[in-house]
Amino acid sequence: MHLIIQFFRELSKEKMRMFLTVSAIAWGAANVVLLLSVGEGLGRQMRRGFHGMGENIMIAFPGQTTKPYAGFGAGRSIRVREDDLPLLERRVPEIAQYSAEWIRDVDLKVGEKIQREDALGVYPVYGELRNILPESGGRFIDKLDMDRRRRVIVLGNELRDDLFGAGAEAVGRTIMVNNIPFTVVGVMQKKMQTSCYSGHDKDDSFIPSTTFQTMFSPEYVRNVVFRPRSVAEAPAAKEGFYRVMASRYRFHPEDKETFWVWDTIEMGAIAGKVFIGIELFLGVIGALTLLVGGIGVANIMYVIVKERTREIGIKIAVGARPSVIIVQFVLESLLTVAIGGALGIGLALSLVKGINLIPISHEAMEFLTRPVFSSLLALVCISLLGVIGLLSGVFPARRASTVDPVEALRYE
Amino acid sequence: MIELEKVSKVYRMGTVPVVALDGVSVEIAAGEFVSVLGPSGSGKSTLMHLIGCLDTPSGGTYRLDGRRVEGLKRNDLAEIRNRKIGFVFQNFNLLGYATALENVELPMVYKKMRGRERKSKALELLGLVGLGDRAVHRPSELSGGQRQRVALARALANDPEIILADEPTGNLDSQSGREIVQLFRKLHQAGKTVIVVTHDKTIAAETRRVLNLFDGKLVSDSPNH
Numbered sequence A: 001m002h003l004i005i006q007f008f009r010e011l012s013k014e015k016m017r018m019f020l021t022v023s024a025i026a027w028g029a030a031n032v033v034l035l036l037s038v039g040e041g042l043g044r045q046m047r048r049g050f051h052g053m054g055e056n057i058m059i060a061f062p063g064q065t066t067k068p069y070a071g072f073g074a075g076r077s078i079r080v081r082e083d084d085l086p087l088l089e090r091r092v093p094e095i096a097q098y099s100a101e102w103i104r105d106v107d108l109k110v111g112e113k114i115q116r117e118d119a120l121g122v123y124p125v126y127g128e129l130r131n132i133l134p135e136s137g138g139r140f141i142d143k144l145d146m147d148r149r150r151r152v153i154v155l156g157n158e159l160r161d162d163l164f165g166a167g168a169e170a171v172g173r174t175i176m177v178n179n180i181p182f183t184v185v186g187v188m189q190k191k192m193q194t195s196c197y198s199g200h201d202k203d204d205s206f207i208p209s210t211t212f213q214t215m216f217s218p219e220y221v222r223n224v225v226f227r228p229r230s231v232a233e234a235p236a237a238k239e240g241f242y243r244v245m246a247s248r249y250r251f252h253p254e255d256k257e258t259f260w261v262w263d264t265i266e267m268g269a270i271a272g273k274v275f276i277g278i279e280l281f282l283g284v285i286g287a288l289t290l291l292v293g294g295i296g297v298a299n300i301m302y303v304i305v306k307e308r309t310r311e312i313g314i315k316i317a318v319g320a321r322p323s324v325i326i327v328q329f330v331l332e333s334l335l336t337v338a339i340g341g342a343l344g345i346g347l348a349l350s351l352v353k354g355i356n357l358i359p360i361s362h363e364a365m366e367f368l369t370r371p372v373f374s375s376l377l378a379l380v381c382i383s384l385l386g387v388i389g390l391l392s393g394v395f396p397a398r399r400a401s402t403v404d405p406v407e408a409l410r411y412e
Numbered sequence B: 001m002i003e004l005e006k007v008s009k010v011y012r013m014g015t016v017p018v019v020a021l022d023g024v025s026v027e028i029a030a031g032e033f034v035s036v037l038g039p040s041g042s043g044k045s046t047l048m049h050l051i052g053c054l055d056t057p058s059g060g061t062y063r064l065d066g067r068r069v070e071g072l073k074r075n076d077l078a079e080i081r082n083r084k085i086g087f088v089f090q091n092f093n094l095l096g097y098a099t100a101l102e103n104v105e106l107p108m109v110y111k112k113m114r115g116r117e118r119k120s121k122a123l124e125l126l127g128l129v130g131l132g133d134r135a136v137h138r139p140s141e142l143s144g145g146q147r148q149r150v151a152l153a154r155a156l157a158n159d160p161e162i163i164l165a166d167e168p169t170g171n172l173d174s175q176s177g178r179e180i181v182q183l184f185r186k187l188h189q190a191g192k193t194v195i196v197v198t199h200d201k202t203i204a205a206e207t208r209r210v211l212n213l214f215d216g217k218l219v220s221d222s223p224n225h
Ligand SMILES: Nc1ncnc2c1ncn2[C@@H]1O[C@H](COP(=O)(O)OP(=O)(O)OP(=O)(O)O)[C@@H](O)[C@H]1O
Pocket: B011, B012, B013, B018, B019, B020, B038, B039, B040, B041, B042, B043, B044, B045, B046, B047
């Protein structure tokens, strides 16, 4: 109590200096909070965008051999037949799901409107693998479509907007694919997708692979999408994929050029690390600003110690232990930092709230304008403030505790 | 029991050593009433600071109740200042922002006495020095004599055995000075050891023993009456 009263006495005596110090701390704290929450928001958007293509999947594209094997020379192209794919399920327990994928440029026609876009031939499980979820009222391709080679089609949301008009009801309507009538059974929900290998899903269309076979009779699979049973089993799943393919198509199992495998799990881990790096970097910048504020606090505490030398001398003369003096000054600087920190965090939080209210349609802006403040960030900020408050108090306080009372009390 | 044996104190002014005390040996028993006289610069204050454990000697030994003071830790010295010794300064040295009551409470705060007990003890002491009605006044609202009485009440806070006063009446008019001296006499009668530095012969006349310092040396030590 005594301490707090004294603090406010100081505050009124040193108004300007205190004001500047508290502002410096507030500014630093606001910086830390803002940078970290923008960083966190950026990260979440990045992860969301990254997962737009599908979570924990691998996409394998056939390539060429680089090693001679079993009588075959190097440089042989690998071609995958769909009939061989069930081997994956049978021989690699770590692979949970897979889908073959084909792609063709097609003419899509609705009424008088014609558009040339990619049509993908895929399995029903593809929707789940690649995070293509139907808008309400629609569905993805199912087993019956496959078995009956139905002429059904799922549209990307922007493709639907282009063909039928923005947001128009498309399910149940007919669309001409290379002049063959197809029924729209689903439209993909709008999603954030930042990586892709054959155009964004929002512009593509999807048909049953069996129907695709009938129309285009492709001899080989373009690529395979598969998902390991778990993240932990991902390396085993990948190994299994190479092993099965190597035995089937007779190449060296260690010849990794035979397939280019896009491993989103590994990429995700790397992206995660990069991301932690970015966040650390932002945090360090914020912490440095805060440090400047801390130096300000230390400075003002030194001034206060100097100005109160006489008071300190009196306290020591009547029997205050050094620790009592130290605690007094450390608490004072902690209080200064706490007030500044509270102001700064408050300000930053309202800014975070405000920014989140701004409606954003532009995709690039979406990354910077969705800051997230979590309790973990709060913890980081508060401990940072605590450390700075302690550090900026300890040194002036030690100086105070070593005041020589005789010296301090000699002069009026 | 205060025992000084060939105690000296040397200050350094840059490279020039200033001998403030030069081999002072003296014993002061519990309950004595002593005055210290001497011209300005003779080392009176220095002697009081050493006795009061505000400072440590450069040479010789100082025993307080048989305990050598030189080797003590900072915390032990703080405890001695807090409980064994009450110091009264010429210029009062009160906390300007605190009330008379809070000033008197201060040594008890450092003794970790509880709030209510502390307050009633402080009020009692203020009553003792005749300032019962000035408890919530700040030093700036009190006269010099009243301030010095607050300082004396503070010095008595933890019932110290020894009261040290360095020219306690130096800044006071003669009337206030006499009142302070009466209080010292009462304390002496109550069994406390009282040591007063003074320039004032009439004050010295009140005490039972007079120490004379000159140039850092104890030149005479004579009983009064
Ligand atoms: N911190 C210091 N640094 C240097 N010299 C000092 C210091 N303190 C005291 N002295 C010197 O020591 C000598 C004794 O000083 P002291 O204050 O003890 O004298 P005093 O007898 O109390 O004088 P006064 O009657 O003026 O108060 C003086 O010469 C003084 O200049």
